[in-house]
Amino acid sequence: MSAVSVEEHAAAVETLLAALGTRTEQRIPLTEALGRVSFEDVRSPVDLPLFRNSQMDGYAVDSRSVTKTPVTLEVSTIIAAGPTESAVLVPGSAAKIMTGAPIPEGADTIVPVEDTTIPSAGSVTIERGRGAGEFVREQGSDVRVGTVLVEAGRVLEPRHISVLAAVGFAEVDVRSRPRVAVVTTGAELVDAGSTLTPGQIYDSNGITLAAHLRASGAEVVAVARSSDDPKRFREVLDEARRSAELIITSGGVSMGDFEVVKDVLGPLGGAFGSVRMQPGGPQGMTLFDGIPVLSFPGNPVSTVVSYIMFARNIVRRAAGLPPILPSTATLHESVVSPPGRRQLLRGRLCDDGRVQLVAGPGSHLVAALAWADVLIDIDSETTELAAGSDVEVWPL
Amino acid sequence: MSAVSVEEHAAAVETLLAALGTRTEQRIPLTEALGRVSFEDVRSPVDLPLFRNSQMDGYAVDSRSVTKTPVTLEVSTIIAAGPTESAVLVPGSAAKIMTGAPIPEGADTIVPVEDTTIPSAGSVTIERGRGAGEFVREQGSDVRVGTVLVEAGRVLEPRHISVLAAVGFAEVDVRSRPRVAVVTTGAELVDAGSTLTPGQIYDSNGITLAAHLRASGAEVVAVARSSDDPKRFREVLDEARRSAELIITSGGVSMGDFEVVKDVLGPLGGAFGSVRMQPGGPQGMTLFDGIPVLSFPGNPVSTVVSYIMFARNIVRRAAGLPPILPSTATLHESVVSPPGRRQLLRGRLCDDGRVQLVAGPGSHLVAALAWADVLIDIDSETTELAAGSDVEVWPL
Numbered sequence: 127m128s129a130v131s132v133e134e135h136a137a138a139v140e141t142l143l144a145a146l147g148t149r150t151e152q153r154i155p156l157t158e159a160l161g162r163v164s165f166e167d168v169r170s171p172v173d174l175p176l177f178r179n180s181q182m183d184g185y186a187v188d189s190r191s192v193t194k195t196p197v198t199l200e201v202s203t204i205i206a207a208g209p210t211e212s213a214v215l216v217p218g219s220a221a222k223i224m225t226g227a228p229i230p231e232g233a234d235t236i237v238p239v240e241d242t243t244i245p246s247a248g249s250v251t252i253e254r255g256r257g258a259g260e261f262v263r264e265q266g267s268d269v270r271v272g273t274v275l276v277e278a279g280r281v282l283e284p285r286h287i288s289v290l291a292a293v294g295f296a297e298v299d300v301r302s303r304p305r306v307a308v309v310t311t312g313a314e315l316v317d318a319g320s321t322l323t324p325g326q327i328y329d330s331n332g333i334t335l336a337a338h339l340r341a342s343g344a345e346v347v348a349v350a351r352s353s354d355d356p357k358r359f360r361e362v363l364d365e366a367r368r369s370a371e372l373i374i375t376s377g378g379v380s381m382g383d384f385e386v387v388k389d390v391l392g393p394l395g396g397a398f399g400s401v402r403m404q405p406g407g408p409q410g411m412t413l414f415d416g417i418p419v420l421s422f423p424g425n426p427v428s429t430v431v432s433y434i435m436f437a438r439n440i441v442r443r444a445a446g447l448p449p450i451l452p453s454t455a456t457l458h459e460s461v462v463s464p465p466g467r468r469q470l471l472r473g474r475l476c477d478d479g480r481v482q483l484v485a486g487p488g489s490h491l492v493a494a495l496a497w498a499d500v501l502i503d504i505d506s507e508t509t510e511l512a513a514g515s516d517v518e519v520w521p522l
Numbered sequence: 523m524s525a526v527s528v529e530e531h532a533a534a535v536e537t538l539l540a541a542l543g544t545r546t547e548q549r550i551p552l553t554e555a556l557g558r559v560s561f562e563d564v565r566s567p568v569d570l571p572l573f574r575n576s577q578m579d580g581y582a583v584d585s586r587s588v589t590k591t592p593v594t595l596e597v598s599t600i601i602a603a604g605p606t607e608s609a610v611l612v613p614g615s616a617a618k619i620m621t622g623a624p625i626p627e628g629a630d631t632i633v634p635v636e637d638t639t640i641p642s643a644g645s646v647t648i649e650r651g652r653g654a655g656e657f658v659r660e661q662g663s664d665v666r667v668g669t670v671l672v673e674a675g676r677v678l679e680p681r682h683i684s685v686l687a688a689v690g691f692a693e694v695d696v697r698s699r700p701r702v703a704v705v706t707t708g709a710e711l712v713d714a715g716s717t718l719t720p721g722q723i724y725d726s727n728g729i730t731l732a733a734h735l736r737a738s739g740a741e742v743v744a745v746a747r748s749s750d751d752p753k754r755f756r757e758v759l760d761e762a763r764r765s766a767e768l769i770i771t772s773g774g775v776s777m778g779d780f781e782v783v784k785d786v787l788g789p790l791g792g793a794f795g796s797v798r799m800q801p802g803g804p805q806g807m808t809l810f811d812g813i814p815v816l817s818f819p820g821n822p823v824s825t826v827v828s829y830i831m832f833a834r835n836i837v838r839r840a841a842g843l844p845p846i847l848p849s850t851a852t853l854h855e856s857v858v859s860p861p862g863r864r865q866l867l868r869g870r871l872c873d874d875g876r877v878q879l880v881a882g883p884g885s886h887l888v889a890a891l892a893w894a895d896v897l898i899d900i901d902s903e904t905t906e907l908a909a910g911s912d913v914e915v916w917p918l
Contacts, residue, residue, distance in 0.1 A: 156714065157745075160733050174889060176723055183778040206780055208709030208750070210721035224778035225821070226710055228721050239777050269889040276892065284733035285826070285918050289892035291726035292822055296714035313604030314622055318552065318692035325606035325624050327572055330687035337556050337680035354604070381635050382579040382620035384602055424622070426688055430681070493570060493665040496672065496685035522681050 129400040131506070132435060132468045135409055138397070139436045142411050142418045146371055146444040151299040156290055159282045162300035163343075163446030168276040170293045173266035178229050181261040185220040185242060185250055186233035192255035201250050205230065220250050229262060236261035269293065279446055303345040304444040307370035308335045309362050311377040311386050312424050313354045330492070331376040331429045338433050339374075343445025354378065354386045363390075367417045374437065377424025380408040387421045396421070402506055403468045406432040426492045431470050434501060434520055452503060452518040455481040461511045463504040472498035473519060481519055498522060525796040527902070528831060528864045531805055534793070535832045538807050538814045542767055542840040547695040552686055555678045558696035559739075559842030564672040566689045569662035574625050577657040581616040581638060581646055582629035588651035597646050601626065616646050625658060632657035665689065675842055699741040700840040703766035704731045705758050707773040707782050708820050709750045726888070727772040727825045734829050735770075739841025750774065750782045759786075763813045770833065773820025776804040783817045792817070798902055799864045802827040822888045827866050830897060830916055848899060848914040851877040857907045859900040868894035869915060877915055894918060 130138075151165035180186060191199060202219035207226040215221050215232035223229065223236065238261065241254040269275065275293065276286045282300070290298055308331075315329035316322060332349040339346050347369040352359040359378075366373050378387030379398055388398045388410060396412030398421070405428040410421030422432035439449040455473075458480040463469045472494045473481040481502060485494030500519035504511065511517065526534075547561035576582060587595060598615035603622040611617055611628035619625065619632065634657065637650040665671065671689065672682045678696070686694055704727075711725035712718060728745040735742050743765040748755040755774075762769050774783030775794055784794045784806060792808030794817070802824040806817030818828035835845040851869075854876040859865045868890045869877040877898060881890030896915035900907065907913065 156729055157732065160736055170889075172718075176718060177720060183776055204779065206709065206750075206778070208721055209719050212720055222779070224780065225776055226708075226723070268887045273889065275889060283918070284730060284737055285892050285894065287733040288726055288730035288822060288826065289888050291714055291729040292724055292888045294714050294716075294718075294724040312622075313602065318687055318690050320690075322568075322572055322690075323605050324573060324608055325604055327622070328688055328690040330684055333552055333687040334680060334684035336553065337683040340556055341680055354602075380579055380621060382602075383600065383618070384620065426684060430684065491664045492685050492688045493566075493669065493671060496681050498681065522679070 129402055132401055132403050135401045136436055139411060139420065140440065142413065142420075143372065143440050146304050146418075146440065149301045149304075149444060149446070152302040153297050153299050156287060156295055156298050159287060159298050159300060160284065162282050164276050164278055164280045164282060164286075165299040165301050166278045167274045168290065168295075168298065170269045170271055170273045170275050172293050173271050174269035174293060175263045175265055175267065178265050179226050179263050180223045180229055180236045181225065181263050182236050182238045183225050184223060184236045184238040184261070185252070186215065186223045186229050186236055187220045187252070188215065188217070188233060189235040189256060189258045191218055191220075192235070192237060192252045195255045196251050196253050198245055198249055198251045201248055203230070220252070222250070234258045234262065281447065301446040303343055304372060304441055305347045305370050306339050306344045306372045306374060306441070307348040307350070307366035308332050308339070308346065309359075309366055309373060309375045310351045310424070311354060311359060311375060313384070315351060330426050331424065334426065334430060335374055335376065335433060338430065338438070339441060342438055342441040343447045344441050352386065354384045356386055356390045359386045359390050363414060363419070367415055370417060372441075373414070373417060373419045374433070375419060375421045376429045379410045379421050379423055391419060391421065402466060403431075403435070403470065404464065405470065406435065407467075409436070427472075427495050430495060430522075431501065434522070435470070450521055452520045454516050455479060455500070455519045457502075457511055457513055457515045457517055458482040460513045461502070461504060463509055463511075465509050466506055468506045469504040470520075471502040471504065473500045473502040474498055475500055475519070481517065495522075525798055528797055528799050531797045532832055535807060535816060536836065538809065538816075539768065539836050542700050542814075542836065545697045545700075545840060545842070548698040549693050549695050552683060552691055552694050555683060555694050555696060556680065558678050560672050560674055560676045560678060560682075561695040561697050562674045563670045564686065564691075564694065566665045566667055566669045566671050568689050569667050570665035570689060571659045571661055571663065574661050575622050575659050576619045576625055576632045577621065577659050578632050578634040579621050580619060580632045580634040580657070581648070582611060582619045582625050582632055583616045583648070584611065584613070584629060585631040585652060585654040587614055587616075588631070588633060588648045591651045592647050592649050594641055594645050594647045597644055599626070616648070618646070630654040630658065677843065697842040699739055700768060700837055701743045701766050702735050702740045702768045702770060702837070703744040703746070703762035704728050704735070704742065705755075705762055705769060705771045706747045706820070707750060707755060707771060709780070711747060726822050727820065730822065730826060731770055731772065731829060734826070734834070735837060738834055738837040739843045740837050748782065750780045752782055752786045755782045755786050759810060759815070763811055766813060768837075769810070769813060769815045770829070771815060771817045772825045775806045775817050775819055787815060787817065798862060799827075799831070799866065800860065801866065802831065803863075805832070823868075823891050826891060827897065830918070831866070846917055848916045850912050851875060851896070851915045853898075853907055853909055853911045853913055854878040856909045857898070857900060859905055859907070861905050862902055864902045865900040866916075867898040867900065869896045869898040870894055871896055871915070877913065891918075
């Protein structure tokens with residue numbers, strides 16, 4: 127792989143990761159399903175309501191008994207919500223009934239308690255009659271057995287959880303999440319919380335890629351760090367491939383003397399080279415023992431830009447989530463860009479729809495990345511853009 | 523509490539839940555911080571870069587040695603990234619240097635490896651010179667110690683996690699989540715997965731409220747179900763109040779003979795009555811042993827509508843999340859509404875910005891709620907709206 131365009135590399139990555147899109151189902155408790163993606167159409171196993179029931183607290187009667195009001199009827203029974211024997215209304219009487227309770231056979235309307243008075247114990251006076259069907263919830267009037275309640279591919283929100291619970295599901299089949307391992311490299315990296323000696327920096331790529339991957343719907347199965355020792359790196363890769371469907375590495379891909387990722391994976395068939403973009407130029411990709419490995423440069427900003435340009439939407443698609451697409455914004459200030467390279471600048475959207483640069487093109491500006499909410503995408507032919515120009519921006 | 527307006531009840535709930543807004547901080551590992559809310563401004567404990575380092579693989583030189591090119595220099599040392607002694611450049615020589623490695627004292631520019639050739643072992647020919655400061659990342663050029671990296675109240679995204687990791691934080695102080703318990707009531711309720719007998723229905727309110735609460739940033743500390751036995755309900759409440767700052771109940775608040783929530787909490791100072799809205803009219807609120815209890819009606823749709831109208835934004839505010847506010851949409855069809863009651867109809871937004879009704883006003887239509895993505899808010903004075911009218915809609 128010599129210097130290629132962003133589009134060419136993205137297409138190659140797409141091919142390498144094609145298998146990631148084929149997902150299996152995973153059965154999980156409904157209580158853990160929020161934010162997961164339904165694997166297939168979910169049909170109702172029951173009618174909803176499950177039985178004909180009362181929409182009000184009141185009296186179940188035959189509507190013909192209450193055509194003339196006021197009328198006083200005997201209260202022949204009381205029907206509470208809850209498990210009950212099927213009841214039959216004594217002809218000409220009223221059954222006191224609670225909201226949600228099954229309506230007795232022979233009754234076809236509910237008179238709300240508000241429209242009644244009690245003349246004496248055991249009877250009720252109906253002040254206002256009701257027609258057949260009023261306040262009656264017919265069996266299946268909400269959902270018929272077999273109706274599709276949640277379509278395949280839906281990101282499950284509370285409202286979907288709600289209907290699945292209402293028809294009695296305790297579990298649901300969701301799309302399995304793509305399992306991704308992250309391997310960072312670099313002799314200069316140390317753990318957060320440690321004291322630094324000269325030449326050391328904190329390892330932020332592992333936790334950053336993990337956060338991005340989770341936000342893209344992936345399951346992060348491992349976050350490991352390797353030294354620049356090829357043997358150690360190989361061990362870490364071997365460990366990662368046991369559980370991962372995709373491995374993402376950071377560092378060790380550029381033109382230095384100690385480029386462990388390139389040195390180990392190059393001879394194993396990996397393609398390493400330069401993509402005409404800034405930041406994030408050096409890139410690699412390998413099919414390692416059947417597992418795809420994407421190799422990003424080690425600089426923290428380059429790593430994130432690489433993830434967004436080459437991996438994010440593939441991971442999201444595998445997870446069943448919609449792609450994050452660029453939108454158009456107006457440049458707040460003028461921009462210069464080197465010729466022959468697609469440039470991805472950190473920007474911040476203002477309330478007026480314009481986008482501001484938050485820092486220069488330096489790939490080490492991590493703080494700027496935290497303040498940025500978009501990447502401003504300047505194509506490789508463009509060397510200068512005036513303030514007020516339209517640009518494409520990628521949400522971060 | 524007799525019949526009150528939605529606004530009046532909402533104001534009363536707001537007062538009852540005022541204490542929920544006072545949050546403490548919680549220190550959590552950075553790896554678990556995605557989606558949490560920063561408790562206070564987070565300042566950098568270090569400069570970033572932590573030390574002056576090279577932006578390229580190449581040669582560190584004194585720019586005065588390379589004013590005329592080509593020029594061949596002795597390679598006096600090799601500096602890799604990683605822990606190292608502070609180096610000093612032998613005057614007039616070049617130090618081979620890797621990206622990210624500390625620049626030796628006496629060097630002020632980096633010549634990229636692409637601009638060099640090797641005439642013989644131990645020396646390098648510089649084909650193109652560089653000015654002072656080129657490809658040099660100065661200490662603190664990204665972040666100065668003390669700079670605010672993440673402001674208080676930010677929902678932490680991958681980009682925030684990234685910068686916090688880069689400056690060495692292993693943990694972060696986030697806003698504690700409001701702890702909420704859910705108690706559902708109703709003798710007719712059975713667990714999902716069970717076989718129903720006549721009169722029984724599946725308990726969906728617990729799982730639904732839990733999903734909504736989690737989506738609002740709350741920690742759901744318990745989801746319990748009580749029978750209609752007052753003693754049992756009291757036990758469940760006593761248990762819930764041990765861990766919760768807010769208890770939400772469903773069911774047992776209307777006008778039937780067995781209204782366990784009203785029967786138990788009413789005598790303890792609870793206010794129970796009717797709100798002029800549909801669905802969701804019967805409502806209650808109690809300060810129970812110092813813990814606020816919101817009591818929603820038991821019908822699944824009424825429960826959800828109650829949560830959205832009275833609790834969602836209060837919980838979100840306590841969690842540090844922005845409120846979900848209504849927007850305006852155009853009615854796809856005409857709507858009639860009973861006078862004197864604010865009505866909340868289930869609707870679905872179309873791509874053209876219009877909103878369609880997905881079902882009638884019946885509060886038992888759970889399936890419709892799953893298909894709906896908004897509640898259409900019709901005020902209590904309005905009895906009819908023509909197709910094409912503007913209405914307020916609440917995202918679900």
